[in-house]
Amino acid sequence: MVDFLQIPGYAPHMKVLITGVSSGIGRALTIQLIEQGHEVWGVARRADMLAELTSTVVSPRLHVAPCDVKDAAHVTAVAAEMRTAGFIPDVVVLNAGVFISDIHGGFHFDAHQESFDINLNGALRWVAEFLPDFLARGAGTFIAVSSTAAFRPSGSASYSGSKAALSMAFRQFAMSFADTGITFSTVHFGPIDTRLWPGRRFFLVPSSGRAAAYVARMFDRPSGSYFFPSITTTLLRLSFFVPDRVFRFFARYLRP
DSSP: OEEGGGSTTOOOOOEEEEEOOSSHHHHHHHHHHHHTTOEEEEEESOHHHHHHHHHHEEOTTEEEEEOOTTOHHHHHHHHHHHHHTTOOOSEEEEOOOOOOOOBSSSBOHHHHHHHHIIIIIHHHHHHHHHHHHHHHHTOEEEEEEEEGGGTSOOSOHHHHHHHHHHHHHHHHHHHHTTTTTEEEEEEEEOSOBSTTOOSOOOTTOOBHHHHHHHHHHGGGSOSEEEEESHHHHHHHHHGGGSOHHHHHHHHGGGOO
């Protein structure tokens, strides 16, 4: 158990909202930010996983709330709870996401709809909630966690489609609000060692902790599209010149 009250010089710096904190990158980022003295409000669907997080990270600067981001009423209720507590975030990290197989023996529209409700709409609802606050004060940062699957098929039509839509939405936000002091950035992750990566765990697949540290470094960067890790995402971008049939041949060696 880590008791951050015992850290000398501990003091908050920023208020950060993170979605999907129950595991993977979101959990790692929460721990790192609390260690650095920031104040975090974390949301996730599973209350038991949130309880495990708060038992591991003991800090008055960590607040959690169960929230199913695909449920508009849940998002509105949690945002209202945050405002009541005086927690208007400086940074919003839209990390919650799912990889659902929707193509096996046909196309499963229900799976497709759930993917979009979580990966796309579950992110944009938070933008709609806090953008007015950011505009009022002329500052704030939104960071969308996307994927290189936004550019190349991933084995799930809805995962790639929802991440592509999220990335494009953030590009539009960055253009539309360029002169407001608000930052809209997207990080496109390649293979990261989390439950969302179904492929082989080879040496080019960094840990969720390293991915989280990269997200934290984006807090003071300008709006834009960012890629991590550099080697695999560079190779992926170079593959844009390769036809899908050729890419499919090589991609099969990355999966079990």
